[in-house]
Amino acid sequence: MRELRAEGVTVRFGGLLAVADVSLDVPVGGFVGLIGPNGAGKTTLFNAINGFLPPSSGRIRYGDLDLTDLPTWRRARLGIGRTFQKLELFGRMTVFDNLLAAAEAGTSRLDVASDLLHLPRRRREESKCARIAEEFMDLLGLGWARDRFAGELPVGTARLVELGRALCGGSQVLLLDEPSSGLDSAETKAFGRLLTGLNQERGIGILLVEHDMDLVLDVCREVYVLDFGKLIAQGPPSGLAADPAVRAAYLGEEDRGPSAAQASRG
Amino acid sequence: MEIFFRTLFIGVVAGSVYALASTGLVLTYRTSGVLNLGYGALALLMSFVHWQLAVVWGWPLWLSAIVVILVVAPIVGALLDLALFRRLVGQPPVILIICTVGLWVLLQGIVIFVWGSETETVPSLFPTDTVGIFGARIGIDQIAILVIALGGAGILAAFLRFTKWGIALRAVVDNREVAGLMGVNSGLVSAGSWALGTSFAAMTGILLTPQLLLDPNLLPPFIISFVLGAAIVGYLRSLSLAFAGGILLGLIQAFLIQYGTFRGILGSITRIAPFLVLSVLILFAPRSVRRTSAGSSFVVRVREVADRAPPGAAMMVGAVVFGVLALLPILVGGSVSWLLAVTAGLVNAIVFLSLVILTGYSGQISLGHTAFMGIAAFTTAHLVSGAGMPVWVAFALGALAAVPAGALIGLIAVRLHGLFLALMTLAFAFITQELFFNQPSVSGIEGSVVVPRPPGAEGNAAFYYLVLAVLAACALLAVSLRTGRTGRVLAAMRDSETATRALGINVVKYKTIIFGLSAFMGAVGGILFAMIRQAADRLDFLPFYSLIYVTLAVIGGLFHVGGAIVAGLLFGLYPKLFGQNELMLDIQLILFGVGATLALAREPEGIFGELRRGGGKLLALVRRRRSRAIAPAEEPA
Numbered sequence: 001m002r003e004l005r006a007e008g009v010t011v012r013f014g015g016l017l018a019v020a021d022v023s024l025d026v027p028v029g030g031f032v033g034l035i036g037p038n039g040a041g042k043t044t045l046f047n048a049i050n051g052f053l054p055p056s057s058g059r060i061r062y063g064d065l066d067l068t069d070l071p072t073w074r075r076a077r078l079g080i081g082r083t084f085q086k087l088e089l090f091g092r093m094t095v096f097d098n099l100l101a102a103a104e105a106g107t108s109r110l111d112v113a114s115d116l117l118h119l120p121r122r123r124r125e126e127s128k129c130a131r132i133a134e135e136f137m138d139l140l141g142l143g144w145a146r147d148r149f150a151g152e153l154p155v156g157t158a159r160l161v162e163l164g165r166a167l168c169g170g171s172q173v174l175l176l177d178e179p180s181s182g183l184d185s186a187e188t189k190a191f192g193r194l195l196t197g198l199n200q201e202r203g204i205g206i207l208l209v210e211h212d213m214d215l216v217l218d219v220c221r222e223v224y225v226l227d228f229g230k231l232i233a234q235g236p237p238s239g240l241a242a243d244p245a246v247r248a249a250y251l252g253e254e255d256r257g258p259s260a261a262q263a264s265r266g
Numbered sequence: 267m268e269i270f271f272r273t274l275f276i277g278v279v280a281g282s283v284y285a286l287a288s289t290g291l292v293l294t295y296r297t298s299g300v301l302n303l304g305y306g307a308l309a310l311l312m313s314f315v316h317w318q319l320a321v322v323w324g325w326p327l328w329l330s331a332i333v334v335i336l337v338v339a340p341i342v343g344a345l346l347d348l349a350l351f352r353r354l355v356g357q358p359p360v361i362l363i364i365c366t367v368g369l370w371v372l373l374q375g376i377v378i379f380v381w382g383s384e385t386e387t388v389p390s391l392f393p394t395d396t397v398g399i400f401g402a403r404i405g406i407d408q409i410a411i412l413v414i415a416l417g418g419a420g421i422l423a424a425f426l427r428f429t430k431w432g433i434a435l436r437a438v439v440d441n442r443e444v445a446g447l448m449g450v451n452s453g454l455v456s457a458g459s460w461a462l463g464t465s466f467a468a469m470t471g472i473l474l475t476p477q478l479l480l481d482p483n484l485l486p487p488f489i490i491s492f493v494l495g496a497a498i499v500g501y502l503r504s505l506s507l508a509f510a511g512g513i514l515l516g517l518i519q520a521f522l523i524q525y526g527t528f529r530g531i532l533g534s535i536t537r538i539a540p541f542l543v544l545s546v547l548i549l550f551a552p553r554s555v556r557r558t559s560a561g562s563s564f565v566v567r568v569r570e571v572a573d574r575a576p577p578g579a580a581m582m583v584g585a586v587v588f589g590v591l592a593l594l595p596i597l598v599g600g601s602v603s604w605l606l607a608v609t610a611g612l613v614n615a616i617v618f619l620s621l622v623i624l625t626g627y628s629g630q631i632s633l634g635h636t637a638f639m640g641i642a643a644f645t646t647a648h649l650v651s652g653a654g655m656p657v658w659v660a661f662a663l664g665a666l667a668a669v670p671a672g673a674l675i676g677l678i679a680v681r682l683h684g685l686f687l688a689l690m691t692l693a694f695a696f697i698t699q700e701l702f703f704n705q706p707s708v709s710g711i712e713g714s715v716v717v718p719r720p721p722g723a724e725g726n727a728a729f730y731y732l733v734l735a736v737l738a739a740c741a742l743l744a745v746s747l748r749t750g751r752t753g754r755v756l757a758a759m760r761d762s763e764t765a766t767r768a769l770g771i772n773v774v775k776y777k778t779i780i781f782g783l784s785a786f787m788g789a790v791g792g793i794l795f796a797m798i799r800q801a802a803d804r805l806d807f808l809p810f811y812s813l814i815y816v817t818l819a820v821i822g823g824l825f826h827v828g829g830a831i832v833a834g835l836l837f838g839l840y841p842k843l844f845g846q847n848e849l850m851l852d853i854q855l856i857l858f859g860v861g862a863t864l865a866l867a868r869e870p871e872g873i874f875g876e877l878r879r880g881g882g883k884l885l886a887l888v889r890r891r892r893s894r895a896i897a898p899a900e901e902p903a
Contacts, residue, residue: 050768076770088765090758101754105769108751112779115750116743122750151761169769 001028001203002063004049004080004173009058011044011229018044020229021058026173029203031196033220033237035210037249041229042209043085046175049207050082051075062173076105081171083162085178085209091151095142095161098150099133099168100126106170107132136164140194155182159191167198173205174198180212188212192219217241225249272402273524274517279408281516282415283473285509287489288496289419290466292508297438297459300351300362301502301685303813304369305467305493306486311373312339312464313471313480314381317388327391335468343464347457363633363688364820367813370486377482390476411473418469419509422462426505435459487810491696492519494689495540498547501555502685515540534700541693548686548693549678556682584741587831591734595727604842605726606798611838612733613794618819618830619740620787625816626824627748628780629760630679631688633812634695638668638785639792640703640807646793647715647802648708657720665789671698672785676778695809709804717796733794740787741827747783756780823874832874 004026011019019041026032034042047053049060051072060067067075090098104110110125137143140160145153150161159179166174176195180188192215198204199219210216216223217237225233225240227249233240240246287305295301302308312334319330346369354362392407426432438455470489478485492515499511522536535542591612598604617635624630646664649655655663675694679687702708709715718724723732747753755776758766767773796802822833871878 052764052767071772072767073770073772076768082768084765088762088768090761090765092761093754093757097754097757101751101758102769104751104754105766105771110751112752115752116746118746118750126751165765165769 001172001205002065002079003027003030004205004207005061006045006049007059007061009045009048009055009060011041011048011053012056018229019048019055019226022226022229022231023058024207024224024231026205026207029199029205031199031206031208031219031221033208033210033216033223034226035213035216035223036226039228040226040249042226043177044229045226046082046177046207046209050080050175076169076171079170079172080175081166081169081173082175083159083166083177083179085181087155087158087162089150089153089158089161089165091149093150094147095145095150095153096133096137096147098161099137099142099164100129102165102168103129103132103170106168132168136167139167140164156184156187159183163194167204171204173207176206176208176210178209178211180210180215188215191215195219268402269524271399272404273520275399275402275404275408276524277517277520278513279412279415279516280477280519281513282412282419283470283512284492284496284515285512286415286418286466286473287470287493288508288512289422289505290463290470291493292497292500292502292505293435293466294459294463295497295502297435298347298351298456299355300366302369302463303363303366303490304373304486305463306489307370307373307377308342308464308467309471309474309489310480310482310485311342311377312468313388313475313485314377314386314482316468316472317386317475317480318381321386321389327389331391331472334472335465339464339468340461343460343462344457346464347460351460352453352456361820363685364817367817370810371814371817374482374486381482383482385482386480388472388475388480391472407476414469414473418466431458487696491538491540495544498544498689501547501551503555511543515543518543534704538697538700541696545690545693545697548682548690551682551686556686581745584827587828588734588738592731595730602726605730607839607842608835609726609730609733609838610795610798611835612730612737612831613791613798613834614818614837615831615834616733616737616740616794617788617791617815618822618833619737619744619827620784620791621816621819622824622827622830623744623747623787624780624784625819626826626829627744627753627760628756630777630780630784631684631816632675632691632781632784633688633816634675634691634693634698634809635785635788635815636792636807636809636812637695637698638672638788639795640698640802640804641671642668642789642792643717643796643802643807644703644708644715647717647796650718651716657718661720661793664793665786668785668789668792669782672788673778673782675785676781677774679777679781680774692809692812695812699804699807699809703804703807709802713805714801714803716800717793717802718800719797729797736790736794737831740790741831743787744827752776752779821872823872825871826874826878828878829872829874832877833872836873 006022006024008021008023009019010017010021022041022045024032024034024045034045036042044053048055048058051067051070051074055068058068062075062078062080065078067078067080070078090101093101104125108125108129110121113119114121137146140163142157142160142164145157145161150158153161159182163174163176163179179191179195183191195206195208196219199206208216208220217240220237223235223237223240224231225243225246227245232245232249233243235243287309291302291305315338316330316334319325319333320327325333350365350369351362354365390407392410394405394407396403396405397409398404426436434451435455435458438452438459470493471485474489475485478488492512495515496511497508499514500507502508518539519536522539591608594608595605598608617639620635621632624632642664645667646657646660649660649663650657653660671694675691678690682690704713719729720732723729747756755766755771758769758771759773759776763773792807795806818833818837819830822831822836823829
C-alpha cells in the first residue's frame with residue numbers, strides 16, 4: 001500500500017491552461033473527493049495521474065516511486081486503477097470475460113507462447129484468475145449478468161462492471177470518474193455504500209470525481225475543489241459547504257447542473 | 267533552364283488533373299463517408315465510354331467528352347449512390363471500404379467484358395502543336411488541359427461558395443450531423459456528391475488517357491495511387507489542400523522523370539512517389555488529425571448471436587469437416603484438376619484465416635497482406651536456389667522473414683487507426699511490390715522464380731495433405747488464440763484501447779504480436795500458394811489482390827475460423843463449379859461479390875454467419891420434432 005501524490009501538476013493544451021499547479025494527496029486507505037464545475041480540469045488531472053496525458057510540469061508520486069515518466073500500463077500494474085465517465089467497457093465480451101481479462105492483466109504471468117500452445121500453465125493461470133473474477137462478481141452482485149454482453153447492459157450495471165474490472169486488475173488506488181452519472185438516487189446511494197465498504201474493509205484508496213454533492217459529502221473524508229484548473233479549496237467535507245470560494249464556483253454550477261446532466265446522458 | 271521550365275509546366279499540367287481527381291474523391295468522402303478506392307476504375311469506365319463514342323462510333327471528340335462528363339458520369343454516380351452506398355449509411359468503415367473494392371472489381375470486370383483487356387489509345391481533344399513560352403516548347407493540348415482543370419476547380423469553388431446547393435454540400439462536408447440537424451437533405455446531397463465525384467473521375471480519365479494508354483489493368487491503380495496521395499495532403503478533410511496535393515505530386519513526378527535517371531530500385535521511386543508521400547504524411551500526421559473519425563478504430567458492430575454453439579459442438583463440426591477433407595483425394599479419384607482446385611482453396615483459407623485473427627478477433631486492419639505473402643515466397647525461392655538450403659528449412663525461414671515486416675506494421679498501428687492504418691498498409695503493399703517484387707534480382711528476368719515443393723510432398727496428393735495439415739494447425743492456433751488470455755487481450759483492445767491500457771496491458775506489445783502472427787500465417791499461405799505451381803511470380807502478389815483477399819474474407823465471414831474455410835473453398839473451387847471461360851468467370855465472380863457485399867449490409871458475419879444460423883434453426887427444428895414425438899407417449903401416463 002502506497003500513498004498517491006500529485007505535486008504541482010500543470011497541463012497545457014496549446015495556450016489553454018487546463019490544470020494549473022495542482023497538488024493533491026490520496027493517503028494510504030484514504031477516501032478523497034475532487035469536485036468542481038464542468039471544465040474545471042478534473043478529468044484532465046485524472047489523465048495526468050494515470051498517464052494518458054503527460055503533464056507540462058509537476059510530478060506524480062506513488063509512495064517512494066516517481067510515476068511521471070512511466071506509461072499508463074506500468075502505472076496500472078503498480079496498482080492505480082480507474083473508471084471512465086464515458087463508459088469504456090469491452091462491449092462485445094461477456095461481463096465475466098471483462099472481469100477475467102482484467103484479473104489476467106493484473107496477476108497472470110502467462111506468456112503468449114504457453115497460452116497459444118495450450119501448455120499446462122494456461123489452465124492453471126486461467127483458473128486462478130477466474131477465481132478472482134468470480135469473487136468480485138459475487139461481491140458486486142453481478143452474477144445474474146455473467147454471460148451478458150457488456151455492451152448491452154443498463155448504465156447502472158455497466159458502472160459496476162467498470163468498478164469490478166478495476167478491482168479484478170488488482171488496483172490499490174481507484175480513480176473514479178463520475179461513477180454516479182446515469183444512476184438514479186437509489187443506485188447512487190447503494191454505490192456510495194459499496195465504495196465505503198471497499199475503502200474500509202479492503203483498505204483501497206479512492207479518489208472520486210463527482211457531481212453529486214450529497215454522495216461526496218457522505219463518503220469522502222477529504223475534498224479538493226477545482227475551478228478553472230486551479231485548486232480553490234481543500235478540507236474535510238463538513239467545512240467546505242460554507243467556504244465562500246466554493247459557493248461562488250458552485251452557484252453557477254447549480255444553474256448548469258441539470259442541462260449538463262442531460263447532455264451527458266444524451 | 268528551358269528544360270526546367272518545360273518540366274515545371276508538365277508537372278503542373280499533370281498535377282492539375284490529379285488535383286481535380288482528388289478534389290472529387292475528397293468531396294464524395296466527406297459527404298457520404300465512403301472513401302472510394304474504386305475511383306480509378308470509375309475513371310477507366312468513363313474513358314472507355316468516351317472511346318466507344320468518339321473512336322468506334324465516330325462522334326466528334328468534343329461532343330463525346332461533354333456527353334460523358336455531363337450526362338453519363340452524373341447518372342452513373344447517382345445510381346451508385348442509390349443502389350449501393352445509400353444502403354450502407356452507418357456501416358463500419360471496413361465494410362464501406364470493402365464495398366468500394368467490390369466496385370473496383372465490378373467496373374474493371376465490366377470494362378474487360380465489354381471492351382476486352384487490350385490497350386487502346388485515346389486521341390487528344392486538343393491540337394498537339396507546340397508553342398514557345400519562356401523559350402520552352404509547350405504543347406497546346408497541355409495548355410488546354412491546364413485551363414480546363416483550373417477552370418473545373420474554379421467552377422466547383424464558385425458553385426460551393428455561391429449556390430444554395432453548394433452551400434448545403436459544404437455544410438455536409440464540414441459537419442454531417444449538424445448539417446442534418448439544420449435540415450439539409452442529406453440524401454439529395456449524397457446523390458449529388460456521387461454524381462459530381464463521378465464527373466470528376468470522367469474528366470480525369472478523359473484528360474489523362476491521351477497521354478497515357480487506356481489500359482484496363484494498369485489505369486485504375488495508377489489513378490488511385492496519385493489521387494489518394496494528393497487527398498492525404500489535405501488529410502481527407504480539406505478540398506483546397508487536396509487540390510494543392512495534386513499539383514505537388516504532379517511536380518514530383520515530372521521532376522523525378524526528367525532529372526532522376528535512376529536505375530534499378532531508385533527507378534521505381536517515380537512510380538511509388540504518391541505512396542511515399544502518403545506514408546510520410548500519415549505517419550507524421552498531427553494528433554488532431556489522427557483522432558478524427560477517419561482515424562477511429564475498425565470495430566465492426568455485429569449482432570452477436572445469443573445462442574452461440576457450445577465449444578464442443580463447434581469442435582465436432584470442425585473435426586467432421588477436416589475428416590471429409592482428409593478423404594477428399596480418394597473421393598475425387600484421379601481428377602488432378604479437382605485436387606489442385608481444392609488445394610488452392612485450402613491455401614486461400616490459410617490466408618483468410620490470417621485476416622480473421624487480425625481483423626475479426628483483434629479489430630485491426632491490413633490491406634497489404636500480399637506483401638507478407640510475397641516476401642515469404644521470394645525469400646523461400648532464393649534460399650533454395652541461391653543458398654542451396656533444404657526446402658523445409660527455406661520454407662520455415664521464408665515464413666519467418668515476413669514477421670519483422672508484420673511487427674513493423676504493428677508498431678505503426680500503435681499510432682494509426684482505422685482508415686489511416688488501412689491506407690498505410692495498402693501503401694506498404696505497393697511499395698514492397700515496386701521496390702522488391704518487381705526487381706529482376708528478386709523475381710528474376712522473367713518475373714518468376716522456382717519454389718519447389720518440399721521432399722515428401724512433391725506429388726499432388728501428398729502436397730494436398732501437407733496443405734491440409736498446415737491449415738489444421740493454423741485453425742487450432744486461431745481457436746487457441748480466441749479462447750485464451752491473448753485473445754481476450756486482443757478483443758479488449760478492439761473494444762476499448764483506452765480501458766485496456768488503464769488495466770495494465772502493454773498495447774504496443776500485443777499489436778506487434780498480432781500483426782507479426784497474422785503476417786506469419788499469411789506468409790505460410792504465400793509460400794504454399796507458390797508451391798502449388800512451383801513458382802513465385804511477381805504478378806501473384808499485386809497489391810490489388812490484398813484488397814480482393816480482404817473482400818472475400820469478409821464475405822466468407824470475418825469472425826470465425828469456419829468463415830475463412832468457406833471463403834477459401836468457394837474461391838478455390840469457383841472455376842471448377844462455374845466453368846473455365848475466363849471472361850464469364852470474372853463477371854460471375856463480380857456479380858457474386860456485389861450480391862454478397864450488398865448482403866453484408868444485412869449480415870456482417872458473412873456466409874458463415876448465415877450457414878451457422880441455418881444450422882442452428884435446423885437443430886432447433888429437429889429438437890422440437892423430437893420433443894413432440896416424445897410428448898404424446900408421455901401423455902397417457
